[in-house]
Amino acid sequence: MHFTSQTSSNGVIERSFTLDDIPGVLWSPALPSPAPLVLMGHPGGLHKKAEGLVARAIHLVSTQGFHVASIDAPGHGDRPRSAEDARWVDQLMRARAAGEPLGSIVSAFNASIAERAVPEWQRTLDALQALPEIDEDRLVGYSGMTLATEIGMRLAVAEPRIGAAVLGSAFASEPLIEAAQLVTAPVLYLLPWDDLEIDRESGLALFDALGPAEKVMHVTPGPHQRVPWVETEDAARFFTRVLATATLAA
Amino acid sequence: MHFTSQTSSNGVIERSFTLDDIPGVLWSPALPSPAPLVLMGHPGGLHKKAEGLVARAIHLVSTQGFHVASIDAPGHGDRPRSAEDARWVDQLMRARAAGEPLGSIVSAFNASIAERAVPEWQRTLDALQALPEIDEDRLVGYSGMTLATEIGMRLAVAEPRIGAAVLGSAFASEPLIEAAQLVTAPVLYLLPWDDLEIDRESGLALFDALGPAEKVMHVTPGPHQRVPWVETEDAARFFTRVLATATLAA
Known part of the structure; x- marks a missing residue:
C-alpha cells in the first residue's frame, strides 16, 4: 500500500493510496485514538470519492473518530473498464433508456463485479490493518448501497473481520438471497420506499x-x-454501538 | 386535574393524577427545565403503568429531560369496563383461543375505544399544558403501539398540537388507512417483522x-x-430532534 497524497481539513486527514492496481482513499481523525475502521463502497457507476460517500465518511470520522476507507470497484473511477464490463454498461444504458426492467442485467453485472471486488477488499483490509494507527484485532464495518451492497453482502459472508454492515437497495436475485442468509454480522438495511428502479x-x-x-x-x-x-447519523451510531468493543473471537 | 400522589427516584418525579374519571401519571425531571411533553399510550389490554411503557417513559425523562404523561384508555387499568367492551373482549379472547384471525375484531374494538379516547387525550393535554412546568406553546409528542396507535393516529389528525408520533403494530383497516393519510406530523413507524397476530x-x-x-x-x-x-433510544432521539424547537404556527 503506497500513500500518494495527503490533505487535511477540519480535523480530518485524507490520504490517497494505491494497492497494486487498486486506487483508494483513507480518511482518519487528525488526532487518532484507537477507533474502528469502516470500509465504504460506492454505488454502481460512481467512484471512491462520490459526493455522498465522502460526506458520510467525513461524518463518521469527525463525529465518531473512525477511520474510513474507500476503493474504486473494478471498472469504476480511475480503473480501466474491460470490454466485457463495457458491454454490460451498454446493455444497462439501453434498458434504462427504453424503460425496461433492470433487475436481471444489474444483478448479473454486479455479481460479476462483486466476484472480483471481494478479494480486493480483503487485500485492502490486510494492508489497512497493517498500518500502525489501525487496530488489527478489531472487527470492522462495511457500508454501501446498490453495487456496494452486492459486494458487501458477499464480503460479509467471506470475511469474518466484517462485524457490522449498513446495506441497501439491491435486487433480490437468487444468489444474493443465498448470500444474505449466510451473513452473521449485525446489519442495518436501508430501504428507499419510492425507488424508481429497484422494487x-x-x-x-x-x-x-x-x-x-x-x-x-x-x-x-x-x-x-x-x-x-x-x-x-443512525448508521454512525449503529457502527459505534456494534463495533465499539467487537474483536475477532480468539 | 388533581395530583393524588408523588414519588421520586433517580432524578425522575412520578405523579399520579385524576382528570374527572381519567386516571393518569406524569413523569418529570426532578430538575425541570423547558422541555417537550410526550403523551404515551398503552397497548390494548394493558394500562397506564405497563412495564414497557414505564421503562420508555423513564428513559425519555432521564436521558432527554422530557415530561411524559400516560392515562388509562377507556375500559382499561383502573377504569370500569362497559358491558359492550366486555363483549368485545370476550369475542377477542374466543377468536385468539380458536386461532382465528383477529384483525376485524381488533380493528372494530379499537376504533370504538379510540373514538372515546381522543377527546380524553385532548382534555388531558389541556390540563397538562396549564401546569406551570409545561410549556403551552410547544408541540408535543405521542407514542404507542397496537391500541395506542389506533388512538394516536386519530389523535394526530384531530389535534394540531401533536408534532411528532412514534406508532406501530396496528391492523390496516380502511378507517385507519384513511386516518393515516391525514396525518401531517413526522412519524416513526415501528414494524415488528415476526408478529404472530398482526400481519x-x-x-x-x-x-x-x-x-x-x-x-x-x-x-x-x-x-x-x-x-x-x-x-x-431511537424514538427518544426522534422526539428530541423533531420537537426541540417545534411550536404551533402563529
Whole structure:
C-alpha cells in the first residue's frame, strides 16, 4: 500500500493510496485514538470519492473518530473498464433508456463485479490493518448501497473481520438471497420506499433473508439517491454501538 | 386535574393524577427545565403503568429531560369496563383461543375505544399544558403501539398540537388507512417483522398511507411485544430532534 497524497481539513486527514492496481482513499481523525475502521463502497457507476460517500465518511470520522476507507470497484473511477464490463454498461444504458426492467442485467453485472471486488477488499483490509494507527484485532464495518451492497453482502459472508454492515437497495436475485442468509454480522438495511428502479419487494425479501439475529431495516420516502441525512447519523451510531468493543473471537 | 400522589427516584418525579374519571401519571425531571411533553399510550389490554411503557417513559425523562404523561384508555387499568367492551373482549379472547384471525375484531374494538379516547387525550393535554412546568406553546409528542396507535393516529389528525408520533403494530383497516393519510406530523413507524397476530402487510400499508413528508419505518425481528431496546433510544432521539424547537404556527 503506497500513500500518494495527503490533505487535511477540519480535523480530518485524507490520504490517497494505491494497492497494486487498486486506487483508494483513507480518511482518519487528525488526532487518532484507537477507533474502528469502516470500509465504504460506492454505488454502481460512481467512484471512491462520490459526493455522498465522502460526506458520510467525513461524518463518521469527525463525529465518531473512525477511520474510513474507500476503493474504486473494478471498472469504476480511475480503473480501466474491460470490454466485457463495457458491454454490460451498454446493455444497462439501453434498458434504462427504453424503460425496461433492470433487475436481471444489474444483478448479473454486479455479481460479476462483486466476484472480483471481494478479494480486493480483503487485500485492502490486510494492508489497512497493517498500518500502525489501525487496530488489527478489531472487527470492522462495511457500508454501501446498490453495487456496494452486492459486494458487501458477499464480503460479509467471506470475511469474518466484517462485524457490522449498513446495506441497501439491491435486487433480490437468487444468489444474493443465498448470500444474505449466510451473513452473521449485525446489519442495518436501508430501504428507499419510492425507488424508481429497484422494487420494494427486493428490499423486503433481502431483509427477510438476512441471517443475523440483530438486523434492522430503516424505510424512508424517496429513491435510493435521496436517503435522508438522518440515516447517515443512525448508521454512525449503529457502527459505534456494534463495533465499539467487537474483536475477532480468539 | 388533581395530583393524588408523588414519588421520586433517580432524578425522575412520578405523579399520579385524576382528570374527572381519567386516571393518569406524569413523569418529570426532578430538575425541570423547558422541555417537550410526550403523551404515551398503552397497548390494548394493558394500562397506564405497563412495564414497557414505564421503562420508555423513564428513559425519555432521564436521558432527554422530557415530561411524559400516560392515562388509562377507556375500559382499561383502573377504569370500569362497559358491558359492550366486555363483549368485545370476550369475542377477542374466543377468536385468539380458536386461532382465528383477529384483525376485524381488533380493528372494530379499537376504533370504538379510540373514538372515546381522543377527546380524553385532548382534555388531558389541556390540563397538562396549564401546569406551570409545561410549556403551552410547544408541540408535543405521542407514542404507542397496537391500541395506542389506533388512538394516536386519530389523535394526530384531530389535534394540531401533536408534532411528532412514534406508532406501530396496528391492523390496516380502511378507517385507519384513511386516518393515516391525514396525518401531517413526522412519524416513526415501528414494524415488528415476526408478529404472530398482526400481519406484515398491515404495517407496510399503514406506513405507505402515512401523509407526512418526514416519515421513517424501523423494521425489527420479533413480535410487537419484543421490540428491541435500541428502538426506545431511537424514538427518544426522534422526539428530541423533531420537537426541540417545534411550536404551533402563529
